[in-house]
Amino acid sequence: FCAFFVFTALLNFVPFRINDLGIGSTGTGGLAYIGFLLGIATSLSSGRLARLIGGPLRAVAAGSLVLGIALALAWVNAFSALIASIFAASAGFFLVHAILSGYVNHHAGDAAPAVNGLYVAIYYAGGAIGSYVPGLAYEAAGWAAFLGLLGIVSIAGLLLLALVTRRDPISVAPLASSQTG
Numbered sequence: 001f002c003a004f005f006v007f008t009a010l011l012n013f014v015p016f017r018i019n020d021l022g023i024g025s026t027g028t029g030g031l032a033y034i035g036f037l038l039g040i041a042t043s044l045s046s047g048r049l050a051r052l053i054g055g056p057l058r059a060v061a062a063g064s065l066v067l068g069i070a071l072a073l074a075w076v077n078a079f080s081a082l083i084a085s086i087f088a089a090s091a092g093f094f095l096v097h098a099i100l101s102g103y104v105n106h107h108a109g110d111a112a113p114a115v116n117g118l119y120v121a122i123y124y125a126g127g128a129i130g131s132y133v134p135g136l137a138y139e140a141a142g143w144a145a146f147l148g149l150l151g152i153v154s155i156a157g158l159l160l161l162a163l164v165t166r167r168d169p170i171s172v173a174p175l176a177s178s179q180t181g
Helices: 002-021 026-044 046-053 056-074 079-141 143-167
Strands: none
Touching: 002 026, 002 056, 002 079, 002 143, 026 046, 026 079, 046 056, 046 079, 056 079, 056 143, 079 143
């Protein structure tokens, strides 16, 4: 929920920020979405990244931190920083999602169909709410309030991750290679 909320909000509203700052055109801003390619590459290598980093939950934490770096880059009033923000957001989010979807299914056991359905519902709720609510903050109080809200949601996600890690410290260790891709 938290990662998709932040990712969706950032990608939906960066073009408005670019326009507000007068630092790029619509066509130029559209080039920023090439950052999705980095996200795809990150997804495809997520299993290897999880093993390299030391386990799936550590990989989720790393992806969350990269998503946080994307927010920090979005504070900078430069076109290049906003473009870099989209690249970082894509890499961080796709890593989080690729790992968590497998992690949830791996730990669901016999309840995998129900748990997967719940995961997808929560995931898309984060995206839907992230497409709308941050826009209200942006419209009412500007870019700083928008990024502040995304920062709060990011911190909430990290706190939830810390809670899961505390409750299930064994799963910080890498999953079997067949489980992580």
